[in-house]
Amino acid sequence: MRLLLQRVSRAQVRVAGEEPRGVGRGLVAFVGVGPNDDAAAARRLAEKTAALRIFENEQGRFDLSVSDVRGGVLVVSQFTLFGDCSKGRRPDFTGAGAPAAAEPLYRAYAEALAARGLEVKTGTFGAHMDVELVNDGPVTIWIDSES
Numbered sequence: 001m002r003l004l005l006q007r008v009s010r011a012q013v014r015v016a017g018e019e020p021r022g023v024g025r026g027l028v029a030f031v032g033v034g035p036n037d038d039a040a041a042a043r044r045l046a047e048k049t050a051a052l053r054i055f056e057n058e059q060g061r062f063d064l065s066v067s068d069v070r071g072g073v074l075v076v077s078q079f080t081l082f083g084d085c086s087k088g089r090r091p092d093f094t095g096a097g098a099p100a101a102a103e104p105l106y107r108a109y110a111e112a113l114a115a116r117g118l119e120v121k122t123g124t125f126g127a128h129m130d131v132e133l134v135n136d137g138p139v140t141i142w143i144d145s146e147s
Contacts, residue, residue: 001037001042001045001109001145002032002034002081002082002144002145003029003030003031003049003141004029004078004140004142005027005052005054005140005141005143006027006028006140007027007055007137007139007140008133008134009136010025011023011026012074012133013074013121013122013129013130014129014131015124015130016128021074021121021123023073023074023121024072025071025072026066026069026073026074026119027071027073027074028073028074028076028133029049030076030078030081031077031078032079032081033077033096033106034082034097035097035098037097037105037145041105041145042105042108043109043112045109045143046110046116048143049066049143050067050113050118052066054066054139066118067117071119072118072119073110073118073121074120074133075109075110075113079096079097079102081096102125103125103126107125
Protein backbone atom coordinates (compact mmCIF):
# COMPACT_ATOMS: atom_id res chain seq x y z
CA MET A 1 0.00 0.00 0.00
CA ARG A 2 1.05 3.54 -0.61
CA LEU A 3 -0.12 6.46 1.47
CA LEU A 4 0.25 10.13 0.84
CA LEU A 5 -0.60 11.85 4.13
CA GLN A 6 -1.25 15.56 4.29
CA ARG A 7 -1.67 17.39 7.57
CA VAL A 8 -4.70 19.64 7.18
CA SER A 9 -6.60 22.31 9.03
CA ARG A 10 -9.73 21.11 7.18
CA ALA A 11 -10.64 18.89 4.23
CA GLN A 12 -13.65 17.49 2.45
CA VAL A 13 -14.55 15.24 -0.43
CA ARG A 14 -17.52 15.64 -2.76
CA VAL A 15 -19.00 12.97 -4.98
CA ALA A 16 -21.81 13.83 -7.39
CA GLY A 17 -25.19 13.11 -5.82
CA GLU A 18 -23.80 12.69 -2.30
CA GLU A 19 -23.42 14.98 0.70
CA PRO A 20 -19.87 16.29 1.20
CA ARG A 21 -17.86 14.47 3.86
CA GLY A 22 -15.00 16.07 5.70
CA VAL A 23 -12.86 16.61 8.75
CA GLY A 24 -11.44 19.59 10.58
CA ARG A 25 -7.89 19.47 11.91
CA GLY A 26 -6.24 16.18 11.05
CA LEU A 27 -5.04 14.27 8.03
CA VAL A 28 -6.03 13.45 4.50
CA ALA A 29 -4.84 9.95 3.64
CA PHE A 30 -4.67 9.25 -0.07
CA VAL A 31 -4.53 5.45 -0.29
CA GLY A 32 -3.24 3.35 -3.16
CA VAL A 33 -3.41 -0.43 -3.02
CA GLY A 34 -0.91 -2.63 -4.85
CA PRO A 35 -1.37 -6.18 -6.12
CA ASN A 36 0.66 -7.74 -3.27
CA ASP A 37 -1.03 -5.89 -0.40
CA ASP A 38 -3.06 -7.62 2.28
CA ALA A 39 -5.12 -6.88 5.39
CA ALA A 40 -2.01 -6.98 7.59
CA ALA A 41 -0.48 -4.13 5.56
CA ALA A 42 -3.69 -2.12 5.91
CA ARG A 43 -3.69 -2.56 9.70
CA ARG A 44 0.04 -1.80 9.97
CA LEU A 45 -0.30 1.42 7.95
CA ALA A 46 -3.35 2.48 9.95
CA GLU A 47 -1.35 2.04 13.15
CA LYS A 48 1.51 4.05 11.64
CA THR A 49 -0.89 6.79 10.50
CA ALA A 50 -2.56 7.08 13.92
CA ALA A 51 0.77 7.26 15.77
CA LEU A 52 2.89 9.31 13.34
CA ARG A 53 4.14 12.39 15.19
CA ILE A 54 3.66 15.16 12.61
CA PHE A 55 1.68 17.68 14.66
CA GLU A 56 3.49 20.39 16.58
CA ASN A 57 3.67 20.59 20.34
CA GLU A 58 3.75 23.88 22.29
CA GLN A 59 7.43 24.32 21.40
CA GLY A 60 6.73 23.93 17.67
CA ARG A 61 8.34 20.47 17.41
CA PHE A 62 6.73 17.53 15.63
CA ASP A 63 5.85 15.56 18.73
CA LEU A 64 2.10 14.84 18.53
CA SER A 65 0.08 12.38 16.48
CA VAL A 66 -3.36 12.79 14.96
CA SER A 67 -4.60 10.68 17.89
CA ASP A 68 -2.94 13.06 20.37
CA VAL A 69 -4.59 16.13 18.83
CA ARG A 70 -7.94 14.30 18.50
CA GLY A 71 -7.95 15.00 14.79
CA GLY A 72 -9.90 13.39 12.02
CA VAL A 73 -8.77 11.47 8.97
CA LEU A 74 -10.29 11.81 5.53
CA VAL A 75 -9.45 8.61 3.62
CA VAL A 76 -9.51 8.86 -0.17
CA SER A 77 -8.75 6.01 -2.58
CA GLN A 78 -6.16 6.94 -5.17
CA PHE A 79 -4.84 4.26 -7.52
CA THR A 80 -2.74 6.93 -9.26
CA LEU A 81 -0.20 6.63 -6.43
CA PHE A 82 0.96 3.58 -8.39
CA GLY A 83 1.42 5.55 -11.60
CA ASP A 84 4.72 4.76 -13.33
CA CYS A 85 6.03 7.74 -15.30
CA SER A 86 9.43 6.25 -16.18
CA LYS A 87 8.60 5.77 -19.86
CA GLY A 88 6.80 8.08 -22.21
CA ARG A 89 4.47 10.87 -21.24
CA ARG A 90 1.44 8.90 -20.11
CA PRO A 91 1.52 7.26 -16.65
CA ASP A 92 1.18 3.48 -16.56
CA PHE A 93 -1.18 2.31 -13.81
CA THR A 94 -0.71 -1.44 -14.22
CA GLY A 95 1.14 -1.50 -10.88
CA ALA A 96 -2.08 -0.72 -9.00
CA GLY A 97 -4.11 -3.50 -7.45
CA ALA A 98 -7.29 -4.71 -9.14
CA PRO A 99 -10.36 -2.83 -7.86
CA ALA A 100 -12.05 -5.99 -6.53
CA ALA A 101 -9.06 -6.67 -4.27
CA ALA A 102 -8.18 -3.03 -3.55
CA GLU A 103 -11.54 -1.83 -2.25
CA PRO A 104 -11.68 -4.20 0.76
CA LEU A 105 -8.13 -3.20 1.74
CA TYR A 106 -8.96 0.49 1.41
CA ARG A 107 -11.95 -0.11 3.69
CA ALA A 108 -9.83 -2.18 6.11
CA TYR A 109 -7.40 0.73 6.44
CA ALA A 110 -10.24 3.17 7.22
CA GLU A 111 -11.85 0.73 9.67
CA ALA A 112 -8.54 0.16 11.47
CA LEU A 113 -8.18 3.93 11.94
CA ALA A 114 -11.73 4.16 13.31
CA ALA A 115 -11.00 1.26 15.67
CA ARG A 116 -8.26 3.45 17.19
CA GLY A 117 -10.90 6.01 18.13
CA LEU A 118 -10.26 8.45 15.30
CA GLU A 119 -13.00 10.30 13.44
CA VAL A 120 -12.80 8.83 9.93
CA LYS A 121 -14.58 9.98 6.80
CA THR A 122 -14.10 8.38 3.41
CA GLY A 123 -14.50 9.15 -0.22
CA THR A 124 -16.31 6.74 -2.54
CA PHE A 125 -14.04 4.04 -3.92
CA GLY A 126 -13.67 4.23 -7.68
CA ALA A 127 -15.73 7.41 -8.05
CA HIS A 128 -14.69 10.72 -9.50
CA MET A 129 -14.24 12.96 -6.45
CA ASP A 130 -13.55 16.60 -5.78
CA VAL A 131 -11.18 16.85 -2.84
CA GLU A 132 -10.68 20.16 -1.09
CA LEU A 133 -8.06 20.56 1.58
CA VAL A 134 -6.02 23.17 3.37
CA ASN A 135 -2.57 21.68 3.87
CA ASP A 136 -1.31 22.82 7.28
CA GLY A 137 2.40 23.57 7.18
CA PRO A 138 2.59 22.36 4.45
CA VAL A 139 3.25 18.88 5.79
CA THR A 140 3.11 15.96 3.36
CA ILE A 141 4.43 12.46 4.14
CA TRP A 142 4.81 9.47 1.80
CA ILE A 143 4.59 5.95 3.27
CA ASP A 144 5.00 2.72 1.33
CA SER A 145 4.23 -0.61 2.99
CA GLU A 146 7.14 -2.21 1.16
CA SER A 147 9.75 0.08 2.70
